[in-house]
Amino acid sequence: MIFRARVEIRLRDGVLDPQGSAICEASRDLGFEGLSQIRVGKLIEVDLEAEDLQSAESDLRRLCDSLLANPVIESFEFAIGEIDTSTIDEADSSGAQAQVSGVEA
8 A cells, every 4th residue: 555644854842943943034034924933844745555455554653663754853743544556647646736634633
């Protein structure tokens, strides 16, 4: 089975976010008012093959813990679902047209 996941990685509360601060300041300089804080994170999309949803979640959690997120300063959450391979155009091997049913993890 093939699964697609969307992993959101964010800085933990209390960790300074210099990129977010710079964006917030630049936004004010451009005339945007009322912004009190901007935090920047990452969105990573992953396609993976696994025997079932539980195995896919386990593999993805290990990938996040060991590579995608720095557990000291970042937290992560993901949504994962099986790709409906019947909707993938054979000419499009990237799977960009696949439908994903999300399952919160």
